[in-house]
Amino acid sequence: MAFNWTAVFAILLAAELVGYAAPATYVVGDGFGWGIPQDGGTTYANYASQHVFTVGDVLVFNFTTGEHDVARVTKSAYDGCSSTSPLFLTTVGPASLTLNTADADYYICTFGQHCSLGQKLAINVTASKISPSPAPASPPPPPSTTPSPTPIVTPPTSSPSPAPGGRATPPAPASAPAPGSMVSPPAPTPGTFPGTPSIPPPTSELTPPPPPSSAPVRTSYAVLFVVFASMIIGLIMM
Template structure:
């Protein structure tokens, strides 16, 4: 008995869950209904039909709802309808997946556009969210606080300027080429027109007066010489 109660509870929950998930689609709503003036093809393309949903046809008494096959839907053939419904409101339960086709049985209404194709899905299709392009942050200019400091190139001061010595002009003697093998001449040979002469006796100038010792030696030599001369004259 407990197992039966559990199964019944699960079935009830499934029914309630299915009923809450199911949707009712009023054909042509909100701007139209099941008639000739409503663009039923565009309306069907804007809806998603799932298993368990219901179609609600609301119409006037001069219309009806016929479920037909694909070939009869294309040719608007009403004689081989799967089901025929009237009375101003018809509810069709979408209990299985696949396409189902409905037309109006009044003459000329199907050809005027009063026809509906419904594609029932098992579950709702997963629509990926739109991918937005990455937002590029604007490149901000560096603030003055973090901007690199660039020191101006200053001209060298006169104190730190390099000293440039003036270039002296070469003398005329240094410009004249000197032969490598030329003999070296003395100052006397460079002037041949003035020959050197021996110094004369008159030009001799004693540098110093004779000393007393020299005088004594001269007197002694003179005395000895005089004695010798006198002796020679005596013996002769």
């Protein structure tokens, strides 16, 4: 026989729902119980704000019989601490009260000035326990859309490629003016008139002639010296 996993899942889900909806039991005032607080009623106000009460839950009022009691009253009787015509009254402690309706419930002690001294409780009863849904997680920040800087690449300067045979290709001639277009003549140089030939400026100084060379004079002196020396040597040898 095939195992039916769907039935098992349904049973587990039903058990989970039953456990979730099971009534809870709350002790009023926790460890302090039901009595006259020393802080003027702040004890029970803080207690009510720390719990979620649902239809079917049970409130347990721990008190000593003959010293306190529990009366469920209207809001006006709660505000004025009036014990006249309570909705419910129990004088035997401890008392367990089941929450039957989803509404605001008000409880007081009718002994003397106990209510005026802070022995009073106000709670809100809900139809079912609703767990607060977790706050949605904030979405991650969008990725940055700033484009990265594009590197500037300088193209290499192309040199004229040599033509076949080792000769460089001459640059292309300048484009000739279109037919019918007028070519403006070059602007004349300041101080000159159109059509006047350019005359180079006169030279302010004349170049002096080079000094005469002293080479012939030195050659004559050498010849005379040789002749004179020969004559002296000839006289000595005679």
